[in-house]
Structures are given as structure tokens and as C-alpha cells.
Amino acid sequence: MIWKLLPDASSSAWETDGLLAGLTLVTGAVLLLVFWLMLVYAIRYRDDSPIDRGKIAEKTFRFEISWTIATLVIFFGLFVWGADLYARLSIPPKDADQIFVVAKQWMWKVEHPGGQKEINAxxxxxxxxxxxxxxxxxxxxxxxxxxxxxxxxxxxxxxxxMWFTAELPGTYHLFCAQFCGTDHAAMIGQVVVQTQSDFANWLAQNGTSGTLAQQGAPLFIRYGCSGCHSGNGTVRAPSLAGLYGSPVPLSDGSVTTADDRYLRDAILQPKRQVVAGFDPVMPSFAGVIPEEDLIRLIAFIQSLSPERPR
Ligand code: HEC
Ligand SMILES: [Cu+2]
Known part of the structure; x- marks a missing residue:
């Protein structure tokens, strides 16, 4: 919608526009009502108006209650709709395909699970x-x-x-919408939505030296993770097989889920959430592992739980 200035290229576009239109209509109606009443009363009770000012209108209980409830229902309804849409847009479906995006001044770097890389696309x-x-x-x-x-x-x-389902093949603008320095305005790119078969061809043509997970396996050794986590080191460390997507009991008694965020924090800030039953001996890798290696390590750890849908 947005009255056809923009294509409805994703599954949520129509509803997002609907919500925006609803908010605009309701607030616009309130604005008109208030200004209309102001105008009417300004004219009616102007300085030289002969109108009788002694008669004071009576408020009725019924009138007060009904307008209060009507506005409450309308605005609360919009709130519930917005909150519900926000929640649905926030939680990706379990079967969503994952793509990593690393932003830097001033470009977007994209990494597909198959190892395909692109920049500003x-x-x-x-x-x-x-x-x-x-x-x-x-x-x-x-x-x-x-x-x-x-x-x-x-x-x-x-x-x-963030997640989306693209519904219309085509090429769309990608913008950086947060002022991020000199070349912020040039931090733009393209989102190319392809049919399933075109996309499969694209993946094949941009073939790589292995999937992200395959590229992560040697990093797991290079950064010394395997020294503790392979089960035959001198330090007792949890096995990472089957970890991804499963619940993790922590030493403070709480239980969390091993999602991407958790894996990232477990590697960069291991002292923050310590797995129950283990000593906090894992060193922090903050500043040691660059983002692009971290993605590969996480993809590798994901691949140790192949049966678990994301
Ligand atoms: C000195 C040994 C040691 C090294 C090296 C090490 N770890 Fe750990 N790791 C541990 C221990 C002990 C724990 C459990 C205590 C904790 O949560 O800090 C752990 C916990 C984890 C967890 C959370 C596991 C769970 O069951 O929730 C992940 C993920 C992890 N490590 C990944 C890595 C990666 C990736 C590397 C390499 C970059 C690495 N570790 C290097 C000892 C180590
Ligand atoms: Cu930017």
C-alpha cells in the first residue's frame, strides 16, 4: 500500500501499512474534531457576540462515560494490534533460513550459510x-x-x-537508516528477491570453499577451543554437540536457551553466564576473534546439532 509509492514486497508489508493508516486516520479524526470545536467556540463566544453566557451546559454522566470508553477502545485496540504485529515480527519462525549480516563503515557484508559472500547486496x-x-x-x-x-x-x-518473507521477485533498495559517519549516505545496497530456482543457481554460481560450518571447523582448532571442548583436554569443559537450540542450566540456577546470541556471549564473555557444574575457566575471546570468524565458529557449533531445527 502506502498508496503504491512502495511495492508490498514482503508478507508483513500490507499489515504494517494498515496499522499506519489506522493510526493516521484515528489521530487525524481527533485532530479535526478538536480544531473544529475550537473554531466553533471561538466564533460563538467571540468578544462582541450577543450570546447568553449565563447558561452553563450540563455535563451528563452518560456522555462522559461513553466518550471515555469509545476513545479507550479505539486507542487500546490500535495498541494491541501494534504490539501483536511487533511481537510477530520480532520472533522468527523456527524454519527460517539464517543469513549473517556484518555492517561496517560504510558497507554491508552478507554471509550465506553455504559460504557465499556478498557486499552491499x-x-x-x-x-x-x-x-x-x-x-x-x-x-x-x-x-x-x-x-x-x-x-x-x-x-x-x-x-x-530480524526476519521477513519476500513475496515479490525483484530488486529493492537497502539503506543504512542510522547516521554513521561521513559516507553514511553511500551505505546503500540492493536486496534481490529471486525465484527458488534462480536463487539455487545464484548459490551454485557463487560457489565457495566450503560452508560456513566447514570453514569454522579449522578455526575451532586454531583458536584453541578444541583443546578444552573436545573432551580429552586437561580442563573439564562441556561438550558442544547437541548444544544449539537446547536449554542450558546456568550456575546461578536459571535456564537459558542456546541460541546465536547465547553462543556469541559464551565465547566473548564466558564469565557472564557460566554453565552449571563447570568452573569459569574459559578465557574471553573478546577482541581476539573478528566478527567474520565468530560467525563461522557459531555455524560450526550449530552444525554439531544437525537434528535440531532452528
Ligand atoms: C581453557 C578451556 C577452554 C577454552 C580454550 C575454550 N573453552 Fe569454551 N568453555 C570452557 C568451560 C570450562 C566452559 C563451561 C563454563 C562456562 O560456561 O564458562 C565453556 C563453555 C563454552 C560454551 C557454552 C557451553 C554450554 O554448554 O552452554 C561455548 C559455546 C563455548 N565454551 C565455546 C568455546 C569456543 C568457540 C572456544 C574457542 C574460541 C572455547 N569455548 C574455548 C572451557 C574452554
Ligand atoms: Cu551505516
């Missing part, structure tokens, strides 16, 4: 839920695709996720 298949796992190497950026009506800040030091 994102190829996705049509009618497939896609989850973006995004982080920044420097300052705050913001991933914005107007045709999909999705937008999310991309922060350094943590993963932000």
Missing part, C-alpha cells in the same frame, strides 16, 4: 522466511528495506535479529 529466495543475524564492526548502523517495511538497528558487540 542480499540475494534471497521468494516465499521463504529469512532470518538475518546482524552485528556491526564499529558504530551503530540500521538495516532498512522500505519495500519490506522492515528496519532494525545493527549494534556493535551483539547480535540483532
Amino acid at each position: 542480499l540475494h534471497v529466495p521468494v516465499n521463504t522466511p529469512i532470518e538475518l543475524v546482524m552485528t556491526s564492526e564499529d558504530v551503530i548502523h540500521d538495516f532498512f528495506v522500505p519495500a519490506f517495511r522492515i528496519k532494525r538497528d545493527v549494534l556493535p558487540g551483539q547480535y540483532e535479529t
